[in-house]
Amino acid sequence: MNARAAVAAVVDPEIRVVTIDELGILRAVEEEPATGRVVVTITPTYTGCPAMDVIRADIRRALAAAGHPDAEVRTVYAPAWSTDWISDAGRAKLAAAGIAPPARRGDDTVVPLTLAVRCPRCGSPETTQVSRFGSTACKALWRCRSCAEPFDHLKAL
Amino acid sequence: MLRAPQSRTEGGPVSGVFDFTLALGDDALIAAQRLGEWTTRAPEMEEDIALANIALDQLGAARLLLTYAGELEGAGRDEDDLAFLRDDREFRNCLLVELPNGDFGVTMAKLFFLAAWQLPLYTALAGGGDDRLAAIGAKARKESAYHLDHASLWVKRLGDGTDESHRRMQDAVDQVWPYVHELFTSDPAAPVDPATLRADFDATVAAVLDEATLTRPETRWTPGGGRDGVHTEQLSYLLAEMQVLHRAHPGASW
Numbered sequence: 001m002n003a004r005a006a007v008a009a010v011v012d013p014e015i016r017v018v019t020i021d022e023l024g025i026l027r028a029v030e031e032e033p034a035t036g037r038v039v040v041t042i043t044p045t046y047t048g049c050p051a052m053d054v055i056r057a058d059i060r061r062a063l064a065a066a067g068h069p070d071a072e073v074r075t076v077y078a079p080a081w082s083t084d085w086i087s088d089a090g091r092a093k094l095a096a097a098g099i100a101p102p103a104r105r106g107d108d109t110v111v112p113l114t115l116a117v118r119c120p121r122c123g124s125p126e127t128t129q130v131s132r133f134g135s136t137a138c139k140a141l142w143r144c145r146s147c148a149e150p151f152d153h154l155k156a157l
Numbered sequence: 158m159l160r161a162p163q164s165r166t167e168g169g170p171v172s173g174v175f176d177f178t179l180a181l182g183d184d185a186l187i188a189a190q191r192l193g194e195w196t197t198r199a200p201e202m203e204e205d206i207a208l209a210n211i212a213l214d215q216l217g218a219a220r221l222l223l224t225y226a227g228e229l230e231g232a233g234r235d236e237d238d239l240a241f242l243r244d245d246r247e248f249r250n251c252l253l254v255e256l257p258n259g260d261f262g263v264t265m266a267k268l269f270f271l272a273a274w275q276l277p278l279y280t281a282l283a284g285g286g287d288d289r290l291a292a293i294g295a296k297a298r299k300e301s302a303y304h305l306d307h308a309s310l311w312v313k314r315l316g317d318g319t320d321e322s323h324r325r326m327q328d329a330v331d332q333v334w335p336y337v338h339e340l341f342t343s344d345p346a347a348p349v350d351p352a353t354l355r356a357d358f359d360a361t362v363a364a365v366l367d368e369a370t371l372t373r374p375e376t377r378w379t380p381g382g383g384r385d386g387v388h389t390e391q392l393s394y395l396l397a398e399m400q401v402l403h404r405a406h407p408g409a410s411w
């Protein structure tokens with residue numbers, strides 16, 4: 001199996017409905033033709049993201065299973081990850097899983113303006129933030145005033 | 158009541174990239190450890206999660222900064238060596254972050270002042286000449302913006318709340334205020350001279366305290382010494398708890 005495809009299929013350990021490729025965590029997959037060695041470059045969502053060790057292990061496991069046992073995973077911090085790197089497919093999968101995807105930032109301001117977040121269950125814009133910090137570093141907790149359900153929102157970063 | 162060293166007793170100002178990076182890494186590490194103490198003890202579940210997440214962000218920044226500091230030092234020390242195998246006199250964090258958590262108001266005052274300093278600091282690093290620090294700054298400033306937002310919200314909510322919450326938030330600000338001045342000790346040799354961040358910090362503080370109906374305290378006592386390794390007694394207890402496992406079982410993992 002193609003190394004790039006194998007790595008791109010690795011799912012995020014904390015949000016298992018999206019892949020690391022769809023989240024924009026995966027930056028590069030390079031295979032050295034002479035040796036067959038694969039070098040994967042990833043970047044964390046948040047500096048303290050505790051899932052990074054698991055992601056590194058999952059990448060090596062996926063590559064080994066695809067016939068690439070010689071692999072190295074490098075972590076880079078620049079340029080800093082942005083929620084704008086989440087692909088359209090990734091956004092659709094997040095929404096389908098009940099996680100409201102982040103608004104597109106499109107600029108470099110540090111404090112994103114939070115516009116209305118639509119309820120991923122009923123689509124209502126009548127929502128309120130319960131806590132800006134949620135079940136993982138990248139999520140905030142919201143509640144829908146129309147259907148009364150709480151839901152996660154991936155914070156714009 | 159907290160007691161701190163009244164004057165610098167040895168060593169010069171923090172200078173050079175290594176000392177600067179180590180100091181910022183220690184600020185983030187000790188802040189993370191203190192915030193982590195709130196886990197399972199916060200006034201509400203959402204706040205428990207928020208403080209744990211902020212602690213995690215600080216820990217993330219600390220790991221990057223200490224790793225880089227170790228490389229700059231060139232003595233073969235990694236992030237774990239620096240975090241777990243130094244004694245109190247070798248830590249360069251500001252006194253602000255090592256102060257005990259106090260009540261929730263004190264914790265929010267500490268976080269508010271810390272974030273109001275870290276945000277312009279990381280922003281300046283992001284645009285600075287050191288590539289590694291620029292990358293760390295660019296990443297950490299986005300997280301700092303959330304910390305500042307969160308702490309500001311609580312300072313306003315408690316300050317402009319009931320008589321009791323107002324009284325306690327003002328007490329917290331008064332208690333923590335003396336410790337902010339150490340952050341801005343001028344050091345022209347550092348990648349970012351901390352003194353240049355004061356105006357930004359003062360503007361943030363003035364705006365939030367005003368909206369919170371709180372009064373900025375008069376500046377009288379200005380304890381310092383953290384950057385020279387002269388700490389309050391409180392840091393030793395914090396380090397004992399943070400380091401005991403690593404020292405008892407070197408290289409332990411799970």
Ligand SMILES: [Zn+2]
Binds near residue numbers: 145146147
């Ligand atoms: Zn709804």
